[in-house]
Amino acid sequence: MGIYNMMDDFRFLYPKKSEIHKNIRPDRQHLNGLSNTYCLFWNDDERKRAVNIIQEINYFYDGLIDGEVIFSGECSSEYKDDLLVAMRQCVYKKMAMFSRLINYHHEVLRKYPKAGHLCFSLDVEKNIGSFEGYAAHDEIMKSMTKKLFNNLKSLALFSHVAAFFWVLLRRRDGYPYLHFNIYFKEQAFNHTIGTSINKTWFNIIKKQKRQGSIRYFLINNDFIGPRLSKGGIAGDGCLFETSTHGDISKKELFIYNDYNGMDMFSFCDINSIDKKAFELYLFSLSKLSFVLPGKSKSLGLSKIKR
Numbered sequence: 140m141g142i143y144n145m146m147d148d149f150r151f152l153y154p155k156k157s158e159i160h161k162n163i164r165p166d167r168q169h170l171n172g173l174s175n176t177y178c179l180f181w182n183d184d185e186r187k188r189a190v191n192i193i194q195e196i197n198y199f200y201d202g203l204i205d206g207e208v209i210f211s212g213e214c215s216s217e218y219k220d221d222l223l224v225a226m227r228q229c230v231y232k233k234m235a236m237f238s239r240l241i242n243y244h245h246e247v248l249r250k251y252p253k254a255g256h257l258c259f260s261l262d263v264e265k266n267i268g269s270f271e272g273y274a275a276h277d278e279i280m281k282s283m284t285k286k287l288f289n290n291l292k293s294l295a296l297f298s299h300v301a302a303f304f305w306v307l308l309r310r311r312d313g314y315p316y317l318h319f320n321i322y323f324k325e326q327a328f329n330h331t332i333g334t335s336i337n338k339t340w341f342n343i344i345k346k347q348k349r350q351g352s353i354r355y356f357l358i359n360n361d362f363i364g365p366r367l368s369k370g371g372i373a374g375d376g377c378l379f380e381t382s383t384h385g386d387i388s389k390k391e392l393f394i395y396n397d398y399n400g401m402d403m404f405s406f407c408d409i410n411s412i413d414k415k416a417f418e419l420y421l422f423s424l425s426k427l428s429f430v431l432p433g434k435s436k437s438l439g440l441s442k443i444k445r
Contacts, residue, residue, distance in 0.1 A: 143237060143422050145230050148173055152196070152208055152223060170197045177233075178309050178399070178427050181225035189273060189313070189431075192226045229430055236306075236438050237425035243304060243440050244421065247322050250443055251301045255326030257333075257357055258420075259364065260308070261287070261340065262316040262398050264350040277307065277315045283343055283351075284317055290339050296332055299323050301444050307437040309429040310398045318397070318424065324444075326359075333367035341369070354397060399427060 146153070151169075170193065179192040199214040199222075210219045247254055263280055284305065291297050303321040310316055323332075337353060344351040352370025401423070430437040 143234075143418070145177075145234050145237075145426065146227075148177075149226065149230060151203070152226070170200075176423075176426055178429050179226055179229045180309075180429065181222075181229065181431055192222060192229065195222055196226070232430045232437075233425045233428060236428055236430070237422055239438065239440065240304065240306075240421040240425065241418065243302075243443075244417065247302050247443055250445070251322065251324050253325055254301055255323045255328060255359075256320055257323065257328070257355070257362070257364070258318065258320045259336070259353055259355040259357075259368075260316060260318045260397055262310065262352050262354075262370075263344065265312075265314050273314060280307075280315060280317055283347060283349075284319075286343050287336075287340055290343070291336070294335055294339070296335050299325070299328065303441045305439045306424045307429045308397070308399050308424075308427055311400050315429050316398050327361065329361040330363070330367060333362065333364065337367060337369055356397070401427060 174191075174193045174197070177193060180189045181192060182188070183190045199210040199219070201209045201211045203209065208219075208223070214222075261280070261284055263276070263283060265276055288303075291300075301322040301324045303319060305317045305319045307315050308318050333355060340351070340353055350370070352368075354368045355364025357364040428437045
């Protein structure tokens with residue numbers, strides 16, 4: 140995948156045998172940067188909870204000696220090996236996800252060269268009373284979004300849909316949510332699409348007696364997604380407008396970050412996303428996907444309509 144090799148970011152953990160290092164401490168700024176751009180977790184069976192791999196590495200990592208990764212004495216050699224194996228498995232799953240997304244994107248464009256797209260995130264608030272864990276909440280999210288697309292199929296807008304994919308992401312409080320990208324057969328669509336999606340989604344949420352929200356990340360000539368974003372908890376607004384230079388006739392639109400705290404909007408706020416920008420958007424989604432070692436599913440691809 141050329142420049143899109145995620146393992147390059149973690150090369151300091153897997154030095155080549157020919158590379159000799161002595162007492163080199165990690166670049167804390169680099170590790171902090173990785174924690175802001177990657178979602179790497181694994182289930183620690185002993186502690187019975189999900190562990191943030193990068194935070195664990197940052198805590199135990201003590202440098203490199205003669206090309207060997209050294210962790211502090213607090214970390215057993217078994218736990219160090221488990222941690223590094225889990226990290227590598229997660230990164231490889233993310234690289235495989237990115238490869239699938241790129242191939243899928245190109246396949247859609249081959250069949251629909253004038254395809255447009257709409258990206259948004261769906262969230263369901265956790266049910267505090269029932270003490271739902273991440274896995275249970277994950278299944279609830281997937282079940283409700285399956286209902287969403289089953290219901291959308293009965294609407295006129297779905298005849299314009301060419302394909303769609305979803306990626307499982309992780310909120311700042313640790314709970315999962317879903318990010319969607321819908322491909323339309325043509326680039327031209329307006330706010331009617333968003334209002335139809337909103338109505339369908341919130342009807343499902345109401346029937347399930349849950350609280351939820353939706354955030355759009357696209358602006359074009361006929362669709363200003365952030366203005367259709369709805370829901371969320373108090374203080375977690377999706378947008379605001381302010382006049383510029385005191386001229387009330389001129390307004391500037393601002394958008395809050397996605398539920399994981401990342402600025403998804405920076406990838407999608409242009410009328411026509413070029414190939415490079417869209418690849419970076421897919422690459423960022425893959426890095427931030429909530430994957431665990433093993434067979435957990437974090438990506439869904441629909442069939443491409445013929």
